[in-house]
Amino acid sequence: EINISEQIQSLLHKYYWLINENELSLTYSLEDITVKGNPDLLYTVWENLLTNAIKYNEPGGSIEIKAEKTNNQLAIEFTDSGVGIKSNEQSQIFDRFYRGDSARTRTNQGTGLGLSIVKEVIELHEGNIYIYSQLEKGTTFKIIFPRL
Numbered sequence: 001e002i003n004i005s006e007q008i009q010s011l012l013h014k015y016y017w018l019i020n021e022n023e024l025s026l027t028y029s030l031e032d033i034t035v036k037g038n039p040d041l042l043y044t045v046w047e048n049l050l051t052n053a054i055k056y057n058e059p060g061g062s063i064e065i066k067a068e069k070t071n072n073q074l075a076i077e078f079t080d081s082g083v084g085i086k087s088n089e090q091s092q093i094f095d096r097f098y099r100g101d102s103a104r105t106r107t108n109q110g111t112g113l114g115l116s117i118v119k120e121v122i123e124l125h126e127g128n129i130y131i132y133s134q135l136e137k138g139t140t141f142k143i144i145f146p147r148l
Ligand code: ATP
Pocket: 048, 052, 053, 056, 080, 082, 083, 084, 085, 093, 098, 099, 100, 101, 102, 103, 104, 109, 110, 111, 112, 113, 114, 115, 116, 139
């Protein structure tokens, strides 16, 4: 059993300085959530989502992370107040090597592999990932695991 909340806490520890340096505010609320699977792969998922929330944000922006249990599922959400993703791009961002317009015109580097790995790892763990995004307003990635 992997404690997701602990993984996210140690991740926040690691990225604390970068979040500060980018003048972002961070809020989080993490209930104890555990999942069976591969800890390194799952850690990579949270790391990809957090680094995206940092990269595709603006100074003064915010990042919010939530982990919560309901009766039949576990939900983890990463929300940012960043550049957002056009609706016509939202279906492509999980494709290998796909980088959005905003990413390509920005100076930040990337391969476009992050989210394709995220999706694959989540599905290997019987989860699903959903995206809610509005251009220039921000983005939420929501991951749902069935509660066994
Ligand atoms: P890599 O993760 O390999 O360093 P990347 O960040 O460009 O590169 P992905 O993480 O797969 O690749 O993301 C694909 C594209 O989706 C990004 O290029 C960007 O356009 C868009 N994207 C991902 N996360 C966000 C976000 N939080 N806000 C806005 N756009 C995003």
